[in-house]
Amino acid sequence: MTTHTTTTTHTTAAAPLAPVEEARQVRRRRRLAPGRRLPTTRLIGPAVVLALWVVASAAGLLDPSAIPAPWTVLETGSRLWDAGTLPDDILTSLQRAATGFAIGLTGGILLALASGLTRTGEALIDGTVNLNRAIPTLGLIPLFILWLGIGETFKIAIIAIVVYIPIYLNTHAALSGIDSRFVELAEVQDLSKVQFIRQVVIPGALPGFFVGLRLGVTGSWLGLVVLEQINATSGLGYMMFQAQNYGQTDVILVGLVVYGVFGLLSDSAVRIIERRVLSWRRTLSS
Amino acid sequence: MAPHTEQLTRPAVQLRGLTRSFEGRTVLDGIDLDLPAGQLTALLGHSGSGKSTLLRAIAGLDHGVTGSGQLSAPERVSVVFQDSRLLPWRRVLANVLLGLDGKDAERRGREALEEVGLKGRERAWPGELSGGEAQRAALARSLVREPELLLADEPFGALDALTRIRMHGLLRELWERHRPSVLLVTHDVDEAIVLADRVLVLDQGRIGLDLTIDRAHPRSYRDPLLGEYRERLLAALGVTEDHR
Numbered sequence: 355m356t357t358h359t360t361t362t363t364h365t366t367a368a369a370p371l372a373p374v375e376e377a378r379q380v381r382r383r384r385r386l387a388p389g390r391r392l393p394t395t396r397l398i399g400p401a402v403v404l405a406l407w408v409v410a411s412a413a414g415l416l417d418p419s420a421i422p423a424p425w426t427v428l429e430t431g432s433r434l435w436d437a438g439t440l441p442d443d444i445l446t447s448l449q450r451a452a453t454g455f456a457i458g459l460t461g462g463i464l465l466a467l468a469s470g471l472t473r474t475g476e477a478l479i480d481g482t483v484n485l486n487r488a489i490p491t492l493g494l495i496p497l498f499i500l501w502l503g504i505g506e507t508f509k510i511a512i513i514a515i516v517v518y519i520p521i522y523l524n525t526h527a528a529l530s531g532i533d534s535r536f537v538e539l540a541e542v543q544d545l546s547k548v549q550f551i552r553q554v555v556i557p558g559a560l561p562g563f564f565v566g567l568r569l570g571v572t573g574s575w576l577g578l579v580v581l582e583q584i585n586a587t588s589g590l591g592y593m594m595f596q597a598q599n600y601g602q603t604d605v606i607l608v609g610l611v612v613y614g615v616f617g618l619l620s621d622s623a624v625r626i627i628e629r630r631v632l633s634w635r636r637t638l639s640s
Numbered sequence: 641m642a643p644h645t646e647q648l649t650r651p652a653v654q655l656r657g658l659t660r661s662f663e664g665r666t667v668l669d670g671i672d673l674d675l676p677a678g679q680l681t682a683l684l685g686h687s688g689s690g691k692s693t694l695l696r697a698i699a700g701l702d703h704g705v706t707g708s709g710q711l712s713a714p715e716r717v718s719v720v721f722q723d724s725r726l727l728p729w730r731r732v733l734a735n736v737l738l739g740l741d742g743k744d745a746e747r748r749g750r751e752a753l754e755e756v757g758l759k760g761r762e763r764a765w766p767g768e769l770s771g772g773e774a775q776r777a778a779l780a781r782s783l784v785r786e787p788e789l790l791l792a793d794e795p796f797g798a799l800d801a802l803t804r805i806r807m808h809g810l811l812r813e814l815w816e817r818h819r820p821s822v823l824l825v826t827h828d829v830d831e832a833i834v835l836a837d838r839v840l841v842l843d844q845g846r847i848g849l850d851l852t853i854d855r856a857h858p859r860s861y862r863d864p865l866l867g868e869y870r871e872r873l874l875a876a877l878g879v880t881e882d883h884r
Contacts, residue, residue, distance in 0.1 A: 371677065396756070423784075479740040533725065535725055536727065538701060538721075538725075538727070539721075539725045539727075539738075540738075540739075541700075541701060542699065542701070542717075542718070543738050543739030543781075544738075544739050545738070545739045549739065551740065553727075554727065555728070556730070557729040557730075558727075560729075567764075632729075634728055634729045634730075634765045635728075635767075
């Protein structure tokens with residue numbers, strides 16, 4: 355109540371002092387930053403594409419043998435699911451991606467720690483990994499088939515390599531790029547080497563690690579698509595490769611949709627974990 | 641805790657012929673200096689006069705710097721930097737407790753935060769603090785270790801004028817309560833006069849002036865008698881009337 359009265363007296367008292375004409379001279383600056391982000395705006399783009407696809411198919415503008423209608427793809431998908439082949443293929447692909455990813459993740463982290471925290475490790479590892487990076491990993495497929503046979507091992511090995519490289523690079527860069535001011539602080543506070551690594555270096559390197567992790571997750575799916583289309587006897591890629599031989603575009607689209615959904619899901623999962631682990635960062639950006 | 645009298649008999653910091661050089665350029669040129677225990681000393685100098693080099697030498701942070709001379713400093717030394725240097729991924733209390741362990745560490749950390757006026761901000765992230773609050777947290781982090789010697793490298797240099805005045809009061813208050821030896825590196829003559837019992841001017845790698853300021857605390861920035869000290873310090877820093 356009291357606040358209300360003070361406000362009124364304030365405005366009436368201030369009015370004669372600040373004429374309206376003067377107030378109007380204050381020009382509001384042009385806003386250069388984009389406006390506030392709406393919650394689900396990211397989904398608008400894909401929804402528009404889907405709508406266009408539906409409309410064009412219904413209007414008969416698309417050749418069904420080149421691009422089948424969305425409902426055809428759905429029907430094929432549920433038919434393959436009921437027949438049991440689709441769940442089998444998805445499971446095989448998921449297993450490959452997950453195993454390769456797990457090995458690549460572990461390898462990337464261990465190598466980055468060894469190379470980022472010790473000079474000996476850096477001398478031995480960093481150059482070697484960069485050499486490995488310079489060789490296109492998919493170019494290793496023929497050699498790996500000769501070494502490991504055409505079974506599961508070589509596929510998992512290739513995926514692991516595709517995954518470990520971005521994780522290593524980003525984690526190593528973050529570990530060795532630790533702010534020298536924080537190193538000095540750790541010295542002043544008499545931290546032991548172990549405390550320094552656990553309380554300063556590793557938390558400081560986590561943002562870089564997560565960049566690598568997201569690239570690695572995407573990489574595992576990319577590697578999988580290629581591997582399963584070249585040398586596979588099962589899995590989503592194999593299913594699509596077979597469909598190509600029989601001209602079943604709807605089956606190919608089912609495969610693409612599944613790949614897309616899993617890629618999106620795994621990336622979102624990493625982002626949710628990232629936001630939780632790096633919750634201290636939100637206070638800066640908000 | 642060692643008895644007070646014993647602390648007063650032996651200087652906290654003793655430098656004999658301390659020399660430091662970077663790439664052939666002599667920054668500290670044979671400094672002899674005693675800092676008595678429990679005294680608040682300010683070290684003035686131009687930028688590049690070697691005051692930070694001296695502080696870092698005493699803190700034992702000058703790895704790979706060439707130099708000679710003798711240096712003795714207490715076991716428990718804390719450093720406050722110009723930036724608060726709080727780890728952004730640790731909450732304020734965890735930052736204060738960095739490197740501290742033991743059962744009552746947390747209680748001491750909370751007490752230290754209360755002393756600097758940050759009670760209730762224990763669980764805040766450093767990114768949520770204002771510049772003055774962050775520097776208070778940094779002070780708490782150095783105090784919680786009960787230092788015998790507190791080295792402060794332009795601790796208020798990045799703060800606005802009003803916050804700086806408030807921090808001067810806080811530092812003096814904390815010093816009176818805990819009585820560590822303090823070496824305050826600053827380029828602000830008024831800050832040195834208001835806070836310190838003794839002001840040193842570092843000039844070309846040597847102590848150019850050693851001035852004891854014998855005035856009661858709290859001192860006012862407008863005290864005319866302090867003007868005399870200001871003139872002498874400015875003269876030692878090479879600032880004369882024509883320059884102003």
